[in-house]
Amino acid sequence: MWMLMIALLLTVLKFLEVGPLTQWSWWWLLVPYGLTAAWWSYADFSGYTRRRVEDEEGARVKRRIQRQKDAMDSRKPR
Structure with a gap:
């Protein structure tokens, strides 16, 4: 759950153009969402x-x- 919170926080900060996140590509912000989905899939499967x-x-x-x-x-x- 904490990975999802981090992903949401990064997305909001990128959208509001806060700090160095303005230079990041939107693709980098998809990584935490992918990690969250991978963890949930593993947790359910295992x-x-x-x-x-x-x-x-x-x-x-x-x-x-x-x-x-x-x-x-x-x-x-x-």
């Missing part, structure tokens, strides 16, 4: 994205179970 989603889901389930256990413990008479 299963990296799916593993991240599954890890987040697992952590969410564990937190929910722990909250329920804590709520049950607080109801016990002492």
Whole structure:
């Protein structure tokens, strides 16, 4: 995601003609977009994205179970 943010920032700076970016060719600004697309393709193909989603889901389930256990413990008479 950070590569996409860099690409968008460079595009805006080039469009507004800020700094040394005015001398760059528009083709150089396509490189970060290409790298972003390549990374997303690799991440989807390799299963990296799916593993991240599954890890987040697992952590969410564990937190929910722990909250329920804590709520049950607080109801016990002492």
